Each structure stands twice: as structure tokens, then as C-alpha cells.
Amino acid sequence: MIVGALGAPGRAFVGDRGQVAVHNEDWSLDWWIGADDRVRVPSSDPSTRRVEHGGAPIAETRLRVPGGDAVQRVYGIGGSGGVVVVEVANESPAAFVVGFSVVGARSISPVSVDGASGIAVDGRLAILMPYAPPRWSFNDVVGAAPTIGESTGAMPACSGRSGVNATICFPLSHRNCLRIALLTSGSDPGRLDLVNMPDADEVVRGWNAHLDKGMRVVLNDAREEGAINFARSQVLLDPDPNAGVAAALEDWGYDAEATTAWEALSLRARRAAVLRRGLDAGDSASALLLRMRNELLRETHDGVDLLPSRDRRANVDVHGAPTRFGTVSFAIRRMEGKVKVLWEVTDPAPRFVLRASALDDSWNTSEAMGEAILSANRD
Numbered sequence: 001m002i003v004g005a006l007g008a009p010g011r012a013f014v015g016d017r018g019q020v021a022v023h024n025e026d027w028s029l030d031w032w033i034g035a036d037d038r039v040r041v042p043s044s045d046p047s048t049r050r051v052e053h054g055g056a057p058i059a060e061t062r063l064r065v066p067g068g069d070a071v072q073r074v075y076g077i078g079g080s081g082g083v084v085v086v087e088v089a090n091e092s093p094a095a096f097v098v099g100f101s102v103v104g105a106r107s108i109s110p111v112s113v114d115g116a117s118g119i120a121v122d123g124r125l126a127i128l129m130p131y132a133p134p135r136w137s138f139n140d141v142v143g144a145a146p147t148i149g150e151s152t153g154a155m156p157a158c159s160g161r162s163g164v165n166a167t168i169c170f171p172l173s174h175r176n177c178l179r180i181a182l183l184t185s186g187s188d189p190g191r192l193d194l195v196n197m198p199d200a201d202e203v204v205r206g207w208n209a210h211l212d213k214g215m216r217v218v219l220n221d222a223r224e225e226g227a228i229n230f231a232r233s234q235v236l237l238d239p240d241p242n243a244g245v246a247a248a249l250e251d252w253g254y255d256a257e258a259t260t261a262w263e264a265l266s267l268r269a270r271r272a273a274v275l276r277r278g279l280d281a282g283d284s285a286s287a288l289l290l291r292m293r294n295e296l297l298r299e300t301h302d303g304v305d306l307l308p309s310r311d312r313r314a315n316v317d318v319h320g321a322p323t324r325f326g327t328v329s330f331a332i333r334r335m336e337g338k339v340k341v342l343w344e345v346t347d348p349a350p351r352f353v354l355r356a357s358a359l360d361d362s363w364n365t366s367e368a369m370g371e372a373i374l375s376a377n378r379d
Contacts, residue, residue, distance in 0.1 A: 100180065220314040
């Protein structure tokens with residue numbers, strides 16, 4: 001998963017078990033929990049699972065601990081530092097220890113910034129903490145249970161040619177939350193208040209507003225609709241857009257982001273984006289969006305064909321789909337033996353034709369707005 005904030009520098013990638021890798025950095029951040037019974041490392045613990053947040057790029061990873069869960073959330077809030085929040089909540093009745101491990105760095109050293117505690121990784125400020133870690137360790141193996149957090153006192157600087165693994169440890173009482181911030185860009189983040197940063201619910205609301213600006217779909221299957229919305233967030237955040245990403249942004253109505261993506265493409269990639277051949281294959285976010293767009297509507301030589309796939313038999317709403325013939329919105333409602341279609345085309349091109357050939361191959365219209373009852377095609 002890509003996390004970050006639109007209009008802000010820096011991106012991070014979150015693995016299925018909560019590992020975080022900052023874009024264009026060699027190091028990554030892992031996490032673990034020290035409970036009463038044993039140390040749990042999410043990257044290998046079988047109780048680790050990911051929770052979806054609809055379309056918002058929020059990575060929530062849950063790890064089973066005695067009596068409840070340790071819950072890690074990773075999400076971007078932006079700003080000049082490209083801030084990515086990493087928080088762990090204790091949803092259990094007992095206290096535990098939270099560990100964050102910097103993996104594969106060349107150097108690591110504690111720093112002080114505006115009265116806050118921070119860690120410089122590979123020569124730049126990368127992590128802000130609520131306070132200096134009371135326990136820490138340097139390990140050859142991440143999450144090595146006998147040695148994690150074995151040292152106390154002031155954390156020293158450390159460097160190495162083959163990579164440094166450093167772990168910082170914080171106690172966390174029950175029903176409380178610990179938050180650190182990753183700085184994913186080299187810019188000065190200014191003064192940051194870790195306690196009063198936006199929470200996950202605020203980030204969800206912000207992303208819902210962003211996603212409403214492009215083409216939107218409403219489906220009977222909430223899980224499928226959530227997957228589409230999530231895919232939209234991923235192409236919007238992609239720091240290295242390819243031809244598929246550029247095409248998906250264009251097809252889903254994100255003109256400014258599509259223009260930026262096109263400027264980053266090579267001539268060969270631009271040609272691929274224009275032709276659209278093979279870009280909808282695979283399981284990438286852009287491929288999903290391109291396939292869905294073709295299922296929902298398809299441009300023809302003289303207009304737009306609505307819902308060209310016979311397989312989509314449920315009700316569907318599409319809002320603000322950009323086409324060469326205008327911006328198309330429509331709704332399909334199934335009835336016994338018939339189909340009702342409602343449509344509106346904003347800024348329609350002259351002599352455009354709207355069809356729904358897979359539903360009723362005898363119907364077409366050039367009206368910019370209306371509704372009709374179609375006689376469903378027989379198989």
C-alpha cells in the first residue's frame with residue numbers, strides 16, 4: 001500500500017504486516033510487541049491480519065495479544081516534511097512494550113528538534129518520537145528476542161557499512177496509543193505536535209472528499225466498491241507513475257494528476273498510454289481501474305456505450321465519467337424483464353450517440369438527459 005498526502009512531498013509503502021519503507025530510502029521500519037507471555041513479531045506471527053479502511057490509504061494491521069489486539073495504523077498527513085504517522089494502539093487489558101526497528105540503515109543517531117526527540121537515519125532527520133526511548137538496542141537480527149531493548153540510558157550514534165538494525169522501545173498501557181512520525185521528504189517539517197495530529201478518522205474524511213472529485217461508482221457489492229476507491233487512492237499517490245497509472249488517472253477524471261503523470265513518462269510509455277493495449281492486465285491498481293472503466297462504459301466512434309459487459313446484472317451508478325463526447329453520468333435499475341436507465345451528459349459533443357447495446361441493442365439516444373425503459377436482450 002502507498003501512503004502519503006496529495007499535494008505534499010514524500011511517500012511510503014506499507015507491507016501486508018505493517019512494515020514501512022520510505023520511498024527512495026534504503027532502510028525500512030518494522031514493529032513488534034513485547035507482551036507478558038512473549039515477544040510477538042508481526043512479520044512472522046500467524047495472528048497478524050490487515051483491516052481495510054474503504055478507499056482511504058490507511059494501513060491498519062492487527063496483532064493478537066493476550067486479551068485483545070495491538071493495532072498499528074500508518075497514514076499520511078503531508079506537510080512540508082511529507083509526514084507519515086505510525087501509531088500503535090493497545091486494545092487489550094494489560095500493558096505491553098512497543099518496539100520500532102530501523103532495518104538496513106547505514107547510520108542512525110538520536111537528535112533533538114524543537115524540543116522533541118528524533119532520530120536521524122542515513123544523515124537526515126527521519127523519525128520524530130514523543131520522547132526519548134527508555135530502552136533501545138542494536139541487533140544483527142531484527143526482533144531477536146533475547147537482546148531487543150537490552151540497553152537503557154542515552155542512545156548513542158551507530159553506523160555500519162553493511163547496514164544497521166536499531167530498535168527503540170516504549171511502554172504502552174492498556175487502552176492507550178503511541179504515535180511516531182516518519183518524515184518522508186528532506187524538507188523541514190516545522191514544529192510537529194504528535195498528540196494533536198489528525199487521526200485516522202479525519203484522514204478518511206479527507207480522502208472521501210478527494211475521491212469525490214473524480215469519476216465515482218456505486219455498486220451493490222460494497223467490498224468491490226471499496227476496492228475501486230482504494231485503487232483510485234493508489235494511482236493518485238503513486239510516486240513513479242507508469243503508462244497504466246497515467247491512463248487510469250485520465251479515464252477516472254483526475255486531469256491535473258494525469259498531466260503530471262504524463263510529464264514523467266518516456267516517449268515509449270506515452271505511446272503505450274495512448275494505445276491502452278494490455279494496460280488492464282494484472283492485479284495492479286491501475287489495471288483494476290482500467291478494467292472497471294471498460295465494464296462500465298466504452299467509447300465508440302460516435303458516442304458512448306453504457307455497461308457493455310453482460311456480466312454486470314446488478315444495479316449500478318456512475319457519476320462524472322470523462323469521455324470525448326462529454327462528461328457522462330448514468331444509473332441502471334433492474335426490473336422484471338426490463339431495465340431502466342437514467343442518464344445525463346454534461347457539455348455533450350454535437351451528434352453524440354448514447355447506447356446500451358449489451359442491455360438492449362435496439363436502443364440509442366442523442367438526448368443529453370433523460371430516462372428510458374429498455375427491453376433486455378435475450379440470451
